[in-house]
Amino acid sequence: MAAVTAAGRGHSVTVLEKNEKTGKKIYITGKGRCNLTNATDTENLIKNTIRNPKFMYSAYSNFSSFDAIDFFEGLECPVKIERGNRAFPVSDHSSDIIKALNKAMKEKGVRVRYGVNVTEILTEDGRVCGVVTEAGDTIKADAVMIATGGLSYKSTGSTGDGFTFAKALGHKVTDTRPSLVGMSVKEDFVKELEGLSLKNINVTIKDGKKKLYDGFGEMLFTRNGVSGPLILTASSIAGDKIFKGGASLFIDMKPALSKEELDERIVKDFTAFHAKELKNAFDKLLPKSFIPVFVSCLGIDADKKAGNVSKADREKIVTLLKNFPLTITALKGYDEAVITKGGVSVKEINPHTMESKLVKGVYFIGEVIDVDALTGGFNLQIAWSTGHLAGMSV
């Protein structure tokens, strides 16, 4: 996006890409469909930007999500809007987004050099003057736009090189960690729940008594932990604490019901199922595969008849339904993380141009910057908006 925009303004632009092709990361976005943006206004883009949203104001205003959609549609890549304003290519193929970007580069005369691994940014008298490649070549330039991504999914080429370049140029790089990522939990029983998705539930994450996150939606059990939309969002908002040493997670299986309403519901179910054992009495309340785990966590004899369950037992059941606890031990790693949180400090980047405040002619774009957003197309929009602004400013 930056290359196309700068070339469109008459500059001579060369993209140095260490991979053998462009857009390896884009290829795997949106489960191969590429959720390229979120069709929404600047205010909502800002709302979904978690780290340094105000920094993004100029970039979003300069190139909105609707501009991104127009851009791709103008390159014969029609776009459709799905649930939650998520935008995808009509074809459902992320490769069409890559094709469109390659086509735009060709049209604007951008040169792309593949297999070129940049190892150093060169400066002279506080201005950039070129780059050095792994092969030992020096490539001269009067502007360098650093769009090297973060640290997640290294196989796509994002190996954090931009952080090294920024530090070498004197920039502060804030601590990085995986984000929009699943979590590991201590409880062994989760492996029995692998693949189970819980819908319309509430998740609360706490550090002792302090509430770090509270959200309604859907989560998923994995082999040794939890994932799914709610957990990814929670990893962005509450992840700093978890990254440093864990936290507690509580699932409210019935957020629409108060404790009293839930108790009434249980009385009704257990009256109807009075001759059944407890382990067979939750069919109407819980997903089938969750019931054995739930009953064993209750600490009540699973063979007790539902008709013999006492008021004290019911209290235990209600408490566990409203507050099912899990112990989060860690965030999953960069190899499973959608994005990297942290990056080049926004204090040293001009938000109106994306130019470094320390070295003239250096621009930062996309995930390398200490800016990130929630899922829904917002992270690619950060890349498009900052890329376009840098391309306009260079």
Ligand SMILES: Cc1cc2nc3c(=O)[nH]c(=O)nc-3n(C[C@H](O)[C@H](O)[C@H](O)COP(=O)(O)OP(=O)(O)OC[C@H]3O[C@@H](n4cnc5c(N)ncnc54)[C@H](O)[C@@H]3O)c2cc1C
């Ligand atoms: C599995 C997955 C799914 C995702 N799905 C979505 C989604 O649907 N919607 C969304 O908005 N976001 C999604 N994201 C996030 C989004 O892909 C990234 O935020 C975005 O690609 C960042 O763009 P970027 O240009 O900053 O970096 P990248 O896309 O990571 O590109 C960096 C490029 O720089 C190259 N490079 C790095 N170092 C060097 C070097 N030293 N020399 C030469 N070249 C170098 C790399 O090879 C790479 O091509 C997803 C991420 C993952 C991992």
